[in-house]
Amino acid sequence: MHEGHxxxxxxxxxxxxxxxxxxxxxxxxxxxxxxxxxxxxTQDAIVSWAQAVKTAGRVRRHITIDFQKEIPHSDxxxxxxxxxxx
Numbered sequence: 564m565h566e567g568h569x570x571x572x573x574x575x576x577x578x579x580x581x582x583x584x585x586x587x588x589x590x591x592x593x594x595x596x597x598x599x600x601x602x603x604x605t606q607d608a609i610v611s612w613a614q615a616v617k618t619a620g621r622v623r624r625h626i627t628i629d630f631q632k633e634i635p636h637s638d639x640x641x642x643x644x645x646x647x648x649x
Contacts, residue, residue, distance in 0.1 A: 566622040567593035573616050574609055581609065582633075592625045598633040598641065606630055610647050617649065625649070 567585030570593060574583045582598040595613065600606055609628070616622050627648050631641035 566624055566626075567595060569621050570595050570613050570616055570626065573612050577608070577612050583609075588627065592627065593622065595626065595628045597628060597630045600630055601632070601644070606645060610649075614649055 567587060571583045571585045574581055574595075574597075581600060583595060584598075585593060585595045588594045597606070597609060600609065609630075613622075613626060613628060617626060625648065627646065629643055630645040631643055633641050
């Protein structure tokens with residue numbers, strides 16, 4: 564769980580307005596969820612920030628980043644816009 568926290572902290576260090584959370588998947592790998600970032604360039608920047616953390620050796624596990632569209636105040640699940648694995 565520590566590695567997911569490192570990735571989210573790095574993303575928020577670059578842009579504190581980004582809604583980023585983390586959890587672990589069923590295998591214990593970090594799964595980062597980014598909500599309501601629709602711009603492809605911003606998404607690419609977020610992925611590059613996370614990859615830099617892994618390249619630096621601060622995260623060693625497989626990482627999944629899900630970009631989701633949140634539907635506030637609804638029982639409807641978030642819509643997955645994009646998923647990146649590395």
